[in-house]
Amino acid sequence: MANGTISKPENRLGIVGWFYAGSFSFERYAYILHRITGLGILLYFLLHIFGSSARISGQSSWESLMHFLGKPIFVAGEYLVFIAFCFHAMNGIRLILGELGFSIGKPGRPVYPYRISLNRQRPLLVVFMIIAVIFILLGGYDFFIAGH
Protein backbone atom coordinates (compact mmCIF):
# COMPACT_ATOMS: atom_id res chain seq x y z
CA MET A 1 0.00 0.00 0.00
CA ALA A 2 2.96 2.27 0.61
CA ASN A 3 3.58 2.67 -3.11
CA GLY A 4 -0.13 3.03 -3.86
CA THR A 5 -0.66 -0.53 -5.13
CA ILE A 6 -2.92 -3.17 -3.60
CA SER A 7 -2.71 -6.93 -3.95
CA LYS A 8 -4.79 -8.84 -6.49
CA PRO A 9 -8.30 -9.72 -5.22
CA GLU A 10 -8.63 -13.50 -4.91
CA ASN A 11 -12.23 -13.39 -6.26
CA ARG A 12 -12.95 -16.96 -5.10
CA LEU A 13 -16.68 -17.65 -4.72
CA GLY A 14 -16.13 -19.59 -1.48
CA ILE A 15 -19.02 -21.39 0.25
CA VAL A 16 -21.40 -18.85 -1.35
CA GLY A 17 -20.42 -20.52 -4.64
CA TRP A 18 -21.86 -23.81 -3.39
CA PHE A 19 -25.27 -22.22 -2.91
CA TYR A 20 -25.51 -19.67 -5.65
CA ALA A 21 -23.46 -19.26 -8.80
CA GLY A 22 -26.09 -18.59 -11.40
CA SER A 23 -28.81 -20.78 -12.79
CA PHE A 24 -27.48 -24.31 -13.02
CA SER A 25 -29.27 -27.65 -13.28
CA PHE A 26 -30.54 -29.74 -10.36
CA GLU A 27 -27.25 -31.71 -10.24
CA ARG A 28 -25.48 -28.65 -8.85
CA TYR A 29 -27.93 -28.51 -5.96
CA ALA A 30 -27.67 -32.32 -5.54
CA TYR A 31 -23.92 -31.72 -5.15
CA ILE A 32 -24.52 -29.13 -2.43
CA LEU A 33 -27.13 -31.27 -0.66
CA HIS A 34 -24.77 -34.24 -0.81
CA ARG A 35 -22.11 -32.25 1.04
CA ILE A 36 -24.52 -30.81 3.61
CA THR A 37 -26.23 -34.16 4.30
CA GLY A 38 -22.80 -35.80 4.58
CA LEU A 39 -21.77 -33.27 7.22
CA GLY A 40 -25.16 -33.67 8.98
CA ILE A 41 -24.81 -37.47 9.11
CA LEU A 42 -21.27 -37.09 10.46
CA LEU A 43 -22.53 -34.71 13.18
CA TYR A 44 -25.33 -37.16 14.06
CA PHE A 45 -22.77 -39.97 14.28
CA LEU A 46 -20.74 -37.99 16.84
CA LEU A 47 -23.89 -37.19 18.87
CA HIS A 48 -24.92 -40.84 18.64
CA ILE A 49 -21.57 -42.00 20.08
CA PHE A 50 -21.90 -39.38 22.84
CA GLY A 51 -25.49 -40.50 23.63
CA SER A 52 -24.64 -44.21 23.56
CA SER A 53 -21.78 -43.62 25.98
CA ALA A 54 -24.44 -42.96 28.70
CA ARG A 55 -24.80 -46.77 28.81
CA ILE A 56 -21.55 -47.09 30.75
CA SER A 57 -22.96 -44.84 33.54
CA GLY A 58 -25.59 -47.45 34.41
CA GLN A 59 -29.13 -48.39 33.43
CA SER A 60 -30.85 -45.48 35.17
CA SER A 61 -28.82 -42.80 33.36
CA TRP A 62 -29.38 -44.64 30.05
CA GLU A 63 -33.15 -44.76 30.62
CA SER A 64 -33.35 -41.10 31.66
CA LEU A 65 -31.43 -40.12 28.50
CA MET A 66 -33.76 -42.26 26.35
CA HIS A 67 -36.76 -40.61 28.02
CA PHE A 68 -35.25 -37.18 27.31
CA LEU A 69 -34.53 -38.06 23.68
CA GLY A 70 -38.09 -39.36 23.25
CA LYS A 71 -39.40 -35.76 23.10
CA PRO A 72 -41.05 -34.83 19.77
CA ILE A 73 -38.32 -32.35 18.84
CA PHE A 74 -35.65 -35.06 18.97
CA VAL A 75 -37.87 -37.49 17.05
CA ALA A 76 -38.30 -34.81 14.38
CA GLY A 77 -34.53 -34.22 14.41
CA GLU A 78 -33.90 -37.93 13.99
CA TYR A 79 -36.32 -37.98 11.07
CA LEU A 80 -34.34 -35.14 9.47
CA VAL A 81 -31.22 -37.30 9.79
CA PHE A 82 -33.16 -40.15 8.16
CA ILE A 83 -34.13 -37.85 5.26
CA ALA A 84 -30.48 -36.82 4.93
CA PHE A 85 -29.42 -40.47 4.96
CA CYS A 86 -31.94 -41.45 2.25
CA PHE A 87 -30.84 -38.63 -0.04
CA HIS A 88 -27.12 -39.17 0.61
CA ALA A 89 -27.35 -42.92 0.01
CA MET A 90 -29.38 -42.71 -3.21
CA ASN A 91 -27.39 -39.80 -4.62
CA GLY A 92 -24.18 -41.60 -3.61
CA ILE A 93 -25.16 -44.68 -5.64
CA ARG A 94 -25.91 -42.44 -8.62
CA LEU A 95 -22.49 -40.77 -8.27
CA ILE A 96 -20.66 -44.10 -8.02
CA LEU A 97 -22.42 -45.36 -11.16
CA GLY A 98 -21.50 -42.14 -12.99
CA GLU A 99 -17.90 -42.30 -11.77
CA LEU A 100 -17.58 -45.83 -13.11
CA GLY A 101 -18.78 -44.62 -16.49
CA PHE A 102 -22.38 -45.87 -16.42
CA SER A 103 -25.23 -43.62 -17.54
CA ILE A 104 -23.00 -40.75 -18.71
CA GLY A 105 -22.46 -41.78 -22.34
CA LYS A 106 -19.32 -41.93 -24.44
CA PRO A 107 -17.21 -39.17 -25.96
CA GLY A 108 -18.40 -38.02 -29.39
CA ARG A 109 -18.02 -35.08 -31.70
CA PRO A 110 -19.49 -31.95 -30.10
CA VAL A 111 -22.29 -30.95 -32.46
CA TYR A 112 -24.49 -27.98 -31.58
CA PRO A 113 -26.86 -28.05 -29.68
CA TYR A 114 -24.50 -29.87 -27.34
CA ARG A 115 -25.80 -32.87 -25.42
CA ILE A 116 -23.67 -33.33 -22.31
CA SER A 117 -23.18 -36.15 -19.81
CA LEU A 118 -25.36 -34.29 -17.32
CA ASN A 119 -28.38 -34.63 -19.62
CA ARG A 120 -27.65 -38.29 -20.32
CA GLN A 121 -27.56 -39.31 -16.65
CA ARG A 122 -30.67 -37.29 -15.67
CA PRO A 123 -33.12 -40.23 -15.95
CA LEU A 124 -30.94 -42.09 -13.44
CA LEU A 125 -31.05 -39.08 -11.11
CA VAL A 126 -34.84 -38.96 -11.36
CA VAL A 127 -35.15 -42.70 -10.59
CA PHE A 128 -32.87 -42.47 -7.54
CA MET A 129 -34.65 -39.37 -6.23
CA ILE A 130 -38.02 -41.15 -6.57
CA ILE A 131 -36.59 -44.11 -4.59
CA ALA A 132 -35.28 -41.66 -1.95
CA VAL A 133 -38.72 -40.03 -1.66
CA ILE A 134 -40.39 -43.46 -1.25
CA PHE A 135 -37.96 -44.34 1.58
CA ILE A 136 -38.54 -40.93 3.19
CA LEU A 137 -42.34 -41.41 3.11
CA LEU A 138 -42.10 -44.96 4.48
CA GLY A 139 -39.75 -43.70 7.19
CA GLY A 140 -42.17 -40.90 8.05
CA TYR A 141 -44.97 -43.45 8.45
CA ASP A 142 -42.77 -45.51 10.77
CA PHE A 143 -41.48 -42.50 12.77
CA PHE A 144 -44.76 -40.70 13.34
CA ILE A 145 -47.65 -43.14 12.82
CA ALA A 146 -46.73 -46.82 13.18
CA GLY A 147 -44.10 -46.16 15.87
CA HIS A 148 -46.58 -44.39 18.18
Place this chain on the structure above:
Amino acid sequence: MADQKEQETSVFTEEVIKEVIFRVHRFSPDDGKPPRMQDYKVPVKRGMTVLDGLHYIRDNLDSTLSYRFSCRMAICGSCGMFINNLPRLACKTQILELEADTIEVKPLPNYEVIKDLVPDLSDFFEKHRSVMPYLIREEEEEKIDPPTNEFLQTPDELERFLQFAYCTKCGLCLAGCPTVATDKVFLGPMALAQAFRYNSDTRDQGFEKRLELLCVPEGPWRCHFAGSCSEVCPKGVDPALGVQLLKGQIVFTKLGLKKPHKIAPLATEKPEAKRRPGIPEAPPRTVKKE
Protein backbone atom coordinates in the same frame (compact mmCIF):
# COMPACT_ATOMS: atom_id res chain seq x y z
CA MET B 1 -41.19 -14.83 -48.77
CA ALA B 2 -41.65 -11.14 -48.05
CA ASP B 3 -41.44 -11.86 -44.32
CA GLN B 4 -38.21 -13.75 -44.80
CA LYS B 5 -36.68 -10.87 -46.79
CA GLU B 6 -37.76 -8.42 -44.11
CA GLN B 7 -36.22 -10.61 -41.43
CA GLU B 8 -32.94 -10.90 -43.34
CA THR B 9 -32.62 -7.15 -43.74
CA SER B 10 -33.56 -6.42 -40.12
CA VAL B 11 -30.63 -8.54 -38.90
CA PHE B 12 -28.26 -6.00 -40.41
CA THR B 13 -30.09 -2.90 -39.24
CA GLU B 14 -28.06 -0.22 -37.51
CA GLU B 15 -31.06 0.92 -35.52
CA VAL B 16 -30.54 1.25 -31.76
CA ILE B 17 -33.09 -1.05 -30.18
CA LYS B 18 -32.61 -0.09 -26.57
CA GLU B 19 -30.12 1.25 -24.06
CA VAL B 20 -28.75 -1.03 -21.38
CA ILE B 21 -26.66 -0.37 -18.30
CA PHE B 22 -23.33 -2.17 -18.30
CA ARG B 23 -22.35 -2.62 -14.62
CA VAL B 24 -18.65 -3.38 -14.98
CA HIS B 25 -16.15 -4.55 -12.37
CA ARG B 26 -13.30 -2.06 -11.98
CA PHE B 27 -10.04 -2.67 -10.19
CA SER B 28 -6.56 -1.40 -10.73
CA PRO B 29 -3.68 -2.46 -8.51
CA ASP B 30 -2.07 0.94 -9.03
CA ASP B 31 -4.81 3.35 -7.95
CA GLY B 32 -5.03 1.98 -4.38
CA LYS B 33 -8.84 1.75 -4.50
CA PRO B 34 -10.72 -1.44 -3.62
CA PRO B 35 -12.64 -3.30 -6.37
CA ARG B 36 -15.92 -1.58 -7.31
CA MET B 37 -18.69 -1.65 -9.94
CA GLN B 38 -19.08 1.17 -12.45
CA ASP B 39 -22.14 1.84 -14.64
CA TYR B 40 -22.05 2.76 -18.34
CA LYS B 41 -24.97 3.37 -20.71
CA VAL B 42 -24.59 1.38 -23.92
CA PRO B 43 -26.88 1.71 -26.97
CA VAL B 44 -27.69 -1.77 -28.22
CA LYS B 45 -28.16 -2.78 -31.84
CA ARG B 46 -29.36 -6.17 -33.02
CA GLY B 47 -26.52 -8.70 -33.08
CA MET B 48 -24.35 -6.88 -30.54
CA THR B 49 -22.44 -9.11 -28.17
CA VAL B 50 -21.29 -8.26 -24.66
CA LEU B 51 -17.79 -7.95 -26.12
CA ASP B 52 -19.12 -5.35 -28.61
CA GLY B 53 -20.63 -3.51 -25.62
CA LEU B 54 -17.25 -3.46 -23.88
CA HIS B 55 -15.60 -2.21 -27.09
CA TYR B 56 -18.20 0.59 -27.18
CA ILE B 57 -17.36 1.58 -23.60
CA ARG B 58 -13.61 1.51 -24.26
CA ASP B 59 -13.88 3.43 -27.53
CA ASN B 60 -16.45 6.05 -26.45
CA LEU B 61 -16.78 6.27 -22.68
CA ASP B 62 -13.74 5.03 -20.77
CA SER B 63 -10.47 4.12 -22.45
CA THR B 64 -8.99 2.81 -19.19
CA LEU B 65 -11.19 -0.32 -19.17
CA SER B 66 -9.13 -3.53 -19.45
CA TYR B 67 -10.38 -6.89 -20.70
CA ARG B 68 -9.06 -9.85 -22.67
CA PHE B 69 -10.19 -10.74 -26.18
CA SER B 70 -8.73 -11.86 -29.47
CA CYS B 71 -10.65 -13.78 -32.14
CA ARG B 72 -14.21 -12.44 -31.43
CA MET B 73 -15.70 -15.73 -32.67
CA ALA B 74 -15.55 -18.17 -29.71
CA ILE B 75 -12.41 -19.88 -30.94
CA CYS B 76 -9.56 -18.46 -28.88
CA GLY B 77 -11.29 -18.59 -25.48
CA SER B 78 -9.80 -15.28 -24.29
CA CYS B 79 -12.92 -13.31 -23.37
CA GLY B 80 -14.30 -15.51 -20.56
CA MET B 81 -16.19 -13.32 -18.07
CA PHE B 82 -18.85 -13.63 -15.36
CA ILE B 83 -21.83 -12.15 -17.19
CA ASN B 84 -25.11 -11.85 -15.32
CA ASN B 85 -23.96 -14.47 -12.84
CA LEU B 86 -22.78 -17.13 -15.27
CA PRO B 87 -19.33 -17.76 -16.73
CA ARG B 88 -19.64 -17.08 -20.47
CA LEU B 89 -17.59 -15.96 -23.44
CA ALA B 90 -18.33 -12.25 -24.00
CA CYS B 91 -18.03 -12.69 -27.79
CA LYS B 92 -20.60 -15.50 -27.82
CA THR B 93 -23.16 -13.78 -25.59
CA GLN B 94 -25.73 -11.64 -27.38
CA ILE B 95 -26.87 -8.67 -25.29
CA LEU B 96 -30.51 -8.98 -26.37
CA GLU B 97 -30.58 -12.70 -25.56
CA LEU B 98 -29.82 -11.86 -21.92
CA GLU B 99 -33.23 -10.11 -21.79
CA ALA B 100 -32.02 -7.69 -19.10
CA ASP B 101 -31.80 -3.94 -18.78
CA THR B 102 -28.69 -4.19 -16.62
CA ILE B 103 -25.77 -6.38 -17.60
CA GLU B 104 -23.33 -7.13 -14.85
CA VAL B 105 -19.87 -7.96 -16.13
CA LYS B 106 -17.30 -9.26 -13.66
CA PRO B 107 -14.00 -11.11 -14.07
CA LEU B 108 -14.18 -14.91 -13.98
CA PRO B 109 -14.57 -16.04 -10.37
CA ASN B 110 -12.11 -18.44 -8.71
CA TYR B 111 -9.17 -16.63 -10.34
CA GLU B 112 -7.22 -13.71 -8.95
CA VAL B 113 -7.91 -10.41 -10.71
CA ILE B 114 -5.06 -8.62 -12.48
CA LYS B 115 -7.07 -5.58 -13.57
CA ASP B 116 -10.77 -4.80 -14.22
CA LEU B 117 -12.03 -7.88 -16.12
CA VAL B 118 -8.67 -9.60 -16.57
CA PRO B 119 -8.25 -12.81 -14.56
CA ASP B 120 -4.88 -14.26 -13.66
CA LEU B 121 -4.83 -17.65 -15.42
CA SER B 122 -1.31 -18.66 -14.25
CA ASP B 123 -2.65 -21.29 -11.77
CA PHE B 124 -5.01 -22.61 -14.42
CA PHE B 125 -2.19 -23.23 -16.89
CA GLU B 126 0.07 -24.56 -14.13
CA LYS B 127 -2.57 -27.19 -13.30
CA HIS B 128 -2.82 -28.02 -16.99
CA ARG B 129 0.96 -28.45 -17.23
CA SER B 130 1.00 -30.62 -14.10
CA VAL B 131 -0.92 -33.50 -15.77
CA MET B 132 1.67 -33.81 -18.59
CA PRO B 133 -0.71 -32.83 -21.43
CA TYR B 134 1.40 -34.18 -24.27
CA LEU B 135 2.18 -37.50 -25.91
CA ILE B 136 4.58 -39.64 -23.93
CA ARG B 137 6.28 -42.47 -25.81
CA GLU B 138 8.66 -45.14 -24.61
CA GLU B 139 10.63 -45.12 -27.85
CA GLU B 140 13.91 -43.34 -28.14
CA GLU B 141 13.33 -39.61 -28.24
CA GLU B 142 15.13 -39.13 -31.56
CA LYS B 143 12.35 -41.06 -33.30
CA ILE B 144 9.58 -38.74 -32.23
CA ASP B 145 11.18 -35.38 -31.51
CA PRO B 146 11.35 -34.13 -34.23
CA PRO B 147 8.84 -36.64 -35.63
CA THR B 148 10.23 -38.94 -38.26
CA ASN B 149 6.85 -40.23 -39.41
CA GLU B 150 3.17 -40.28 -38.42
CA PHE B 151 1.53 -42.59 -35.87
CA LEU B 152 -1.12 -44.92 -37.26
CA GLN B 153 -4.47 -44.39 -35.54
CA THR B 154 -7.94 -45.53 -36.62
CA PRO B 155 -10.93 -43.12 -36.76
CA ASP B 156 -12.56 -45.08 -33.89
CA GLU B 157 -9.48 -44.57 -31.73
CA LEU B 158 -9.57 -40.86 -32.55
CA GLU B 159 -13.23 -40.58 -31.47
CA ARG B 160 -12.33 -41.78 -27.94
CA PHE B 161 -10.60 -38.51 -27.11
CA LEU B 162 -11.35 -36.03 -29.91
CA GLN B 163 -14.15 -34.29 -27.98
CA PHE B 164 -11.71 -33.25 -25.24
CA ALA B 165 -9.18 -32.03 -27.81
CA TYR B 166 -11.66 -29.27 -28.72
CA CYS B 167 -10.94 -27.53 -25.38
CA THR B 168 -9.86 -23.91 -25.96
CA LYS B 169 -8.55 -23.43 -22.37
CA CYS B 170 -10.94 -20.53 -21.82
CA GLY B 171 -11.14 -21.24 -18.08
CA LEU B 172 -14.94 -21.05 -17.80
CA CYS B 173 -15.15 -24.58 -16.34
CA LEU B 174 -13.06 -23.68 -13.28
CA ALA B 175 -15.11 -20.53 -12.78
CA GLY B 176 -18.30 -22.64 -12.71
CA CYS B 177 -16.93 -25.49 -10.58
CA PRO B 178 -18.29 -25.49 -6.99
CA THR B 179 -15.32 -27.52 -5.75
CA VAL B 180 -12.82 -24.96 -7.07
CA ALA B 181 -14.93 -22.27 -5.33
CA THR B 182 -13.65 -23.51 -1.97
CA ASP B 183 -10.61 -25.57 -2.91
CA LYS B 184 -7.66 -23.76 -4.41
CA VAL B 185 -5.53 -26.86 -5.00
CA PHE B 186 -8.13 -29.04 -6.77
CA LEU B 187 -6.79 -29.71 -10.27
CA GLY B 188 -10.14 -28.78 -11.80
CA PRO B 189 -12.17 -30.04 -14.76
CA MET B 190 -9.94 -28.79 -17.56
CA ALA B 191 -6.68 -30.41 -16.40
CA LEU B 192 -8.43 -33.66 -15.44
CA ALA B 193 -10.32 -33.91 -18.73
CA GLN B 194 -7.03 -33.28 -20.56
CA ALA B 195 -5.39 -36.05 -18.52
CA PHE B 196 -8.16 -38.38 -19.74
CA ARG B 197 -7.70 -37.07 -23.29
CA TYR B 198 -4.01 -38.07 -23.36
CA ASN B 199 -4.52 -41.32 -21.40
CA SER B 200 -7.06 -42.38 -24.04
CA ASP B 201 -4.91 -41.49 -27.02
CA THR B 202 -3.45 -44.65 -28.56
CA ARG B 203 -0.33 -42.70 -29.50
CA ASP B 204 0.38 -42.14 -25.79
CA GLN B 205 2.07 -44.43 -23.27
CA GLY B 206 2.05 -42.07 -20.28
CA PHE B 207 -0.84 -43.54 -18.24
CA GLU B 208 1.35 -44.86 -15.41
CA LYS B 209 3.30 -41.60 -15.18
CA ARG B 210 0.08 -39.54 -15.04
CA LEU B 211 -1.44 -41.92 -12.50
CA GLU B 212 1.16 -40.83 -9.93
CA LEU B 213 0.11 -37.22 -10.48
CA LEU B 214 -3.64 -37.96 -10.40
CA CYS B 215 -3.88 -40.25 -7.36
CA VAL B 216 -3.57 -37.36 -4.93
CA PRO B 217 -6.19 -35.68 -2.68
CA GLU B 218 -6.55 -32.80 -5.14
CA GLY B 219 -7.12 -35.23 -8.03
CA PRO B 220 -10.32 -36.47 -9.72
CA TRP B 221 -11.93 -37.91 -6.58
CA ARG B 222 -12.68 -34.45 -5.26
CA CYS B 223 -15.16 -33.95 -8.13
CA HIS B 224 -18.70 -34.90 -7.12
CA PHE B 225 -20.25 -34.45 -10.56
CA ALA B 226 -22.14 -31.18 -10.16
CA GLY B 227 -21.61 -30.93 -13.93
CA SER B 228 -21.48 -27.12 -13.92
CA CYS B 229 -18.23 -27.23 -15.91
CA SER B 230 -20.02 -28.96 -18.78
CA GLU B 231 -22.97 -26.59 -18.58
CA VAL B 232 -20.79 -23.51 -19.02
CA CYS B 233 -18.37 -24.99 -21.58
CA PRO B 234 -18.84 -22.94 -24.78
CA LYS B 235 -17.43 -25.66 -27.04
CA GLY B 236 -19.41 -28.73 -25.90
CA VAL B 237 -16.24 -30.38 -24.60
CA ASP B 238 -18.10 -31.82 -21.59
CA PRO B 239 -15.22 -31.85 -19.09
CA ALA B 240 -17.45 -33.52 -16.46
CA LEU B 241 -17.66 -36.54 -18.77
CA GLY B 242 -13.87 -36.60 -19.06
CA VAL B 243 -13.41 -36.45 -15.28
CA GLN B 244 -15.91 -39.29 -14.62
CA LEU B 245 -14.38 -41.43 -17.39
CA LEU B 246 -10.94 -40.74 -15.92
CA LYS B 247 -12.10 -42.09 -12.53
CA GLY B 248 -13.47 -45.25 -14.17
CA GLN B 249 -10.27 -45.60 -16.22
CA ILE B 250 -8.14 -45.48 -13.06
CA VAL B 251 -10.38 -47.90 -11.08
CA PHE B 252 -10.80 -50.51 -13.81
CA THR B 253 -7.13 -50.42 -14.82
CA LYS B 254 -5.89 -50.73 -11.22
CA LEU B 255 -8.30 -53.63 -10.56
CA GLY B 256 -7.05 -55.35 -13.68
CA LEU B 257 -10.52 -55.27 -15.26
CA LYS B 258 -9.38 -53.18 -18.19
CA LYS B 259 -6.33 -53.74 -20.33
CA PRO B 260 -4.16 -50.75 -21.30
CA HIS B 261 -5.07 -49.52 -24.76
CA LYS B 262 -3.31 -50.73 -27.89
CA ILE B 263 -0.32 -48.57 -28.76
CA ALA B 264 -0.41 -46.82 -32.13
CA PRO B 265 2.69 -47.82 -34.12
CA LEU B 266 4.93 -45.38 -35.91
CA ALA B 267 4.38 -45.71 -39.66
CA THR B 268 7.38 -47.31 -41.33
CA GLU B 269 6.71 -45.90 -44.78
CA LYS B 270 6.10 -42.32 -45.79
CA PRO B 271 2.51 -41.92 -47.00
CA GLU B 272 2.30 -41.15 -50.69
CA ALA B 273 0.36 -37.99 -51.45
CA LYS B 274 -0.80 -37.29 -54.97
CA ARG B 275 -2.06 -33.92 -56.11
CA ARG B 276 -5.71 -34.06 -57.19
CA PRO B 277 -6.31 -33.02 -60.80
CA GLY B 278 -7.12 -29.36 -61.25
CA ILE B 279 -5.33 -28.19 -58.08
CA PRO B 280 -2.63 -25.68 -59.06
CA GLU B 281 0.93 -25.77 -57.74
CA ALA B 282 1.65 -23.70 -54.65
CA PRO B 283 3.26 -20.30 -55.30
CA PRO B 284 7.04 -20.10 -54.82
CA ARG B 285 8.40 -19.49 -51.33
CA THR B 286 8.75 -15.87 -50.30
CA VAL B 287 11.20 -16.76 -47.53
CA LYS B 288 14.22 -18.84 -48.42
CA LYS B 289 14.94 -22.03 -46.46
CA GLU B 290 17.94 -21.73 -44.17
